[in-house]
Amino acid sequence: RRGLFAGAGAAGAVGLVAGGLFGAGATRNSSEPDPARELMLAAGGPAEGLVPALGTPTPAHVHVVAVDLTADTPSAVAAQARAVLEEWHDRAGELHESGLASVVEGAPTQGLRPASLGITLGLGPSLLERAGLEDRRPEALADPPAFDTDRLDPALCGGDLMLHVGAEDPVVVGSAVRHLLGRVREHTRVRWSLPGFQRSAAAAEDPSATPRNLMGQIDGTVNPSPGEAVFSPQVLASHTDPAQAWMDSGTYVVVRRIRMLLDDWFDLSKGERERVVGRRLDDGAPLGGDREEDLPDLSARDADGEPVIPADAHIRLAGSESTMGARMLRRGFNYDLGLDADGEPDAGLLFTAWQGDPNTGFTAVQRRLDEGGDALNRYVRHEGSAVFAVPPLRDDEPFVSYGLWT
């Protein structure tokens, strides 16, 4: 079961993913039990989900790390990138096969189950530029444009390579990250990193329910599901140009660090908070609807003739009706780094969006949220941003993205 890497072509799965790039819990019908998660928890591992699985759940813990390569000439950058990707590929395979405790004596993971460890690697636009491979860079692999509402800190943006490690346990995640970074220390400098989490299955009254973010909203209801015909065209990339074939059937991930202004948010009344998003806080139903999975009625008016879902509500602007079908697979994680020097919560959403082309996915929706005056903008601050190509792993290639280097 060398399933650490997603990617098996037939299923159209995405590269270098173990234990789940795609969350089964992230579908519209969240009231249904999630057999993948139950099976995984019962078995102490990801069941068949170590194959990249278009149906494995979003992990409870994740750590996303962006690194830059230390070399400064194109040929040296390319050589380093190859060496790092090859090393990560092999070490990740080892972690999956036998776990960190059998590779590192005295590892912190002794006594722990595999916990659905999943490792995903990505390549940033800066890497191709620095390695002299601009002619191999698909247009989709470009930093999102600047938005008026951005408050980005350059130190929290970009990166030549991404390491995305997920698992059901934070010790498993953190130890794998340190191990993999340690193996490439001579070639890399960490640019930014952010650990994220969701509520644990053990604490959830209903582990199959869509999780909540730190604002208290049920987040992840409307997402393409692997069973839908639109899933592959929206989430997986299609490249027919031979120069970009290395990314055919891969995916592009946009990562945003979005701080939540939680004190201001919780100063609002419950009704005000519900109108900001356009959904109820207790059960996630769209305003005017009955259940989480109901379609929002955007034309409904109240007794005063006002829209039930306000004109600037997040779901009205983000919904596919106003973005003409732009969709992506959203996987959000909470982050909580305690309080900053002003005593404000340094917490928010580690937002990841996976799509075949960010120009028609993330960027199209974010433009609408930005220009359309999303009511949520008053309570969030985009502080970090990056995009990475996540190539497919092909059985006949020795490491992920191999085609780019040959």
Ligand code: HEM
């Ligand atoms: C829907 C919260 C940022 C795109 C939602 C929902 C919530 C939510 C609670 C409704 C439930 C659901 O369908 O998941 C947030 C928060 C954000 C944030 C707290 C920032 C901290 C973003 C960003 C994007 C985005 C940056 C993309 C650029 C969407 C989309 C939907 C959605 C496409 C589904 C809309 C629909 O079709 O009904 N978000 N969101 N969100 N959000 Fe966000």
